[in-house]
Amino acid sequence: MNYFVEAFAWIADPAHRTGPDGIWTRLGQHLAYTLIATGAAALIGIPLGYWIGHTGRGKGLIVGATGAARALPTLGVLTLIALFTGVGVGAPLAALSVLALPSVLAGAYAGLEAIPAPTIDAARAQGMSEWQLLSRVEIPLGLPHLIGGLRSATLQVVATATLVAYVGGGGLGRFLFLGLKTQDYPQMLAASFLAVALAIAGEICFAVLARIAGRRHHALSNR
Amino acid sequence: MAADISAAKAQHAPHAPSVRFEHLTKTYPGGSRRPATIAVEDVTLSIPAGSLTVLVGSSGSGKTTLLRTVNRMVTPTSGRVLIDDNDIAGLDAVKLRRTIGYVMQESGLLPHRKAIDNIATVPRLNGVKKAPAHERAYELMDLVGLDHQLAARYPAELSGGQQQRVGVARALAASPRLLLMDEPFGAVDPIVRADLQREVRRLQYQLGITILFVTHDIAEALTLGDKIVVLAQKGRIAQEGTGAELLTHPADDFVANFLGLDAGRGLHLMNSDGVQLVMDADERPIGRLSGPGR
Ligand SMILES: Nc1ncnc2c1ncn2[C@@H]1O[C@H](COP(=O)(O)OP(=O)(O)OP(=O)(O)O)[C@@H](O)[C@H]1O
Ligand SMILES: [Mg+2]
Numbered sequence: 001m002n003y004f005v006e007a008f009a010w011i012a013d014p015a016h017r018t019g020p021d022g023i024w025t026r027l028g029q030h031l032a033y034t035l036i037a038t039g040a041a042a043l044i045g046i047p048l049g050y051w052i053g054h055t056g057r058g059k060g061l062i063v064g065a066t067g068a069a070r071a072l073p074t075l076g077v078l079t080l081i082a083l084f085t086g087v088g089v090g091a092p093l094a095a096l097s098v099l100a101l102p103s104v105l106a107g108a109y110a111g112l113e114a115i116p117a118p119t120i121d122a123a124r125a126q127g128m129s130e131w132q133l134l135s136r137v138e139i140p141l142g143l144p145h146l147i148g149g150l151r152s153a154t155l156q157v158v159a160t161a162t163l164v165a166y167v168g169g170g171g172l173g174r175f176l177f178l179g180l181k182t183q184d185y186p187q188m189l190a191a192s193f194l195a196v197a198l199a200i201a202g203e204i205c206f207a208v209l210a211r212i213a214g215r216r217h218h219a220l221s222n223r
Numbered sequence: 224m225a226a227d228i229s230a231a232k233a234q235h236a237p238h239a240p241s242v243r244f245e246h247l248t249k250t251y252p253g254g255s256r257r258p259a260t261i262a263v264e265d266v267t268l269s270i271p272a273g274s275l276t277v278l279v280g281s282s283g284s285g286k287t288t289l290l291r292t293v294n295r296m297v298t299p300t301s302g303r304v305l306i307d308d309n310d311i312a313g314l315d316a317v318k319l320r321r322t323i324g325y326v327m328q329e330s331g332l333l334p335h336r337k338a339i340d341n342i343a344t345v346p347r348l349n350g351v352k353k354a355p356a357h358e359r360a361y362e363l364m365d366l367v368g369l370d371h372q373l374a375a376r377y378p379a380e381l382s383g384g385q386q387q388r389v390g391v392a393r394a395l396a397a398s399p400r401l402l403l404m405d406e407p408f409g410a411v412d413p414i415v416r417a418d419l420q421r422e423v424r425r426l427q428y429q430l431g432i433t434i435l436f437v438t439h440d441i442a443e444a445l446t447l448g449d450k451i452v453v454l455a456q457k458g459r460i461a462q463e464g465t466g467a468e469l470l471t472h473p474a475d476d477f478v479a480n481f482l483g484l485d486a487g488r489g490l491h492l493m494n495s496d497g498v499q500l501v502m503d504a505d506e507r508p509i510g511r512l513s514g515p516g517r
Binding site: 118119121122123124125126127128129132137140141 | 327329
């Protein structure tokens with residue numbers, strides 16, 4: 001119990017807020033890692049997921065990717081990539097992107113896969129080109145699934161980005177490892193709180209997004 | 224009144240195309256476990272320009288397959304389809320589909336678009352701006368008897384009959400000269416169905432277009448068709464002709480059986496006030512025969 005109070009006191013201490021090793025800096029780094037890694041995963045995962053969903057080719061990739069992701073030891077990947085690229089931000093970002101990719105890929109693909117075949121058939125029969133079919137029917141109808149995929153990817157990355165500090169990249173994990181070294185448990189707990197807060201903020205953002213997308217789809221769920 | 228309609232018809236109908244199937248065969252490739260299916264085999268058939276031709280046959284006889292070769296949703300294994308003597312294999316499939324109206328059994332509306340936007344689909348694809356496309360969509364709602372209040376509803380918020388009307392309106396939005404209808408009224412109750420059938424007759428007359436209509440319901444075929452084509456298995460044409468010809472001179476037992484002439488259904492014609500009625504065995508009129516004299 002005491003630790004909790006001390007942890008909040010640690011966060012509340014103005015001396016811990018600013019400066020190159022302050023909460024704001026670390027929080028900003030953590031957020032930046034999350035955004036960049038998820039963004040990179042989206043950049044690759046969304047087009048790839050759409051391509052597989054639209055053409056029906058390469059479905060094995062989805063199964064393989066999601067399966068592999070579950071089995072992948074994140075810390076191992078991180079260390080491995082760091083071994084090749086050296087210490088710095090490149091390795092953790094690459095590792096986090098790899099971690100986020102399967103969720104994004106699965107979300108993009110599942111959104112297209114869930115559309116009833118007659119709807120696609122009808123759209124094509126009206127004279128939509130493949131591109132129009134994708135942009136006007138498949139993407140809008142698949143949006144809720146895609147948002148779901150991005151959401152779990154982001155959550156995973158927020159949680160895992162604490163490991164970035166392990167290879168010297170900063171972020172909220174920095175407080176964790178620092179606390180571990182100096183046996184400063186309030187600081188470690190404070191770092192966890194901050195990570196949880198970031199995760200919750202992300203959840204709220206996605207809940208709002210899902211709501212906006214869902215409003216456009218409210219009519220669909222009646223069926 | 225009659226003069227008005229025919230004037231309107233002439234104005235709206237620069238040209239309705241004919242359709243011709245020549246030695247058309249479609250085999251669906253099998254998989255590792257199932258064998259290939261011959262859906263239609265060596266079908267040769269002419270659909271006259273400006274006619275309402277009905278393809279009727281039992282389930283699996285290849286009606287849908289045949290119909291979908293016309294808008295290239297199905298590619299023939301061999302043989303060809305001609306629209307006005309042009310082999311459609313040489314045309315751009317996407318452009319071709321925009322010139323052919325297509326109504327399906329399950330309305331096939333886009334669930335994320337309002338009724339009005341569903342109706343405006345093809346004009347929008349053709350680059351018509353939103354406002355004029357919607358204006359046109361409202362005209363079509365009038366044409367198929369849909370209240371304008373329904374324009375802002377999503378398909379899931381419409382009844383089955385209303386969805387079908389939206390489907391018909393959508394198929395007509397780009398003023399196609401050829402309309403394909405695949406059991407469009409299978410999912411609605413008999414009263415709405417009769418209403419929609421009347422609507423189709425009226426539209427065909429008013430717009431002067433060619434309609435190719437698929438059904439497995441012989442009563443519907445008799446009610447609608449200028450020309451009726453009875454299909455046996457694999458699209459084999461058992462008989463083609465007007466409803467009266469089929470009823471009076473069925474080509475063989477298969478056709479007679481299909482018409483219900485020998486199955487105790489006892490369908491027959493009765494002339495009442497110059498109208499040809501289709502009567503069942505209990506002397507109840509179940510339909511009215513259409514034909515050139517209408
Ligand atoms: N995509 C497909 N792949 C494999 N076989 C198919 C496919 N579509 C149709 N078939 C087969 O081809 C045959 C003709 O099917 P089709 O859908 O043309 O019949 P239909 O007359 O429209 O039947 P229904 O009245 O039940 O709609 C059937 O044996 C059917 O199983
Ligand atoms: Mg069919």
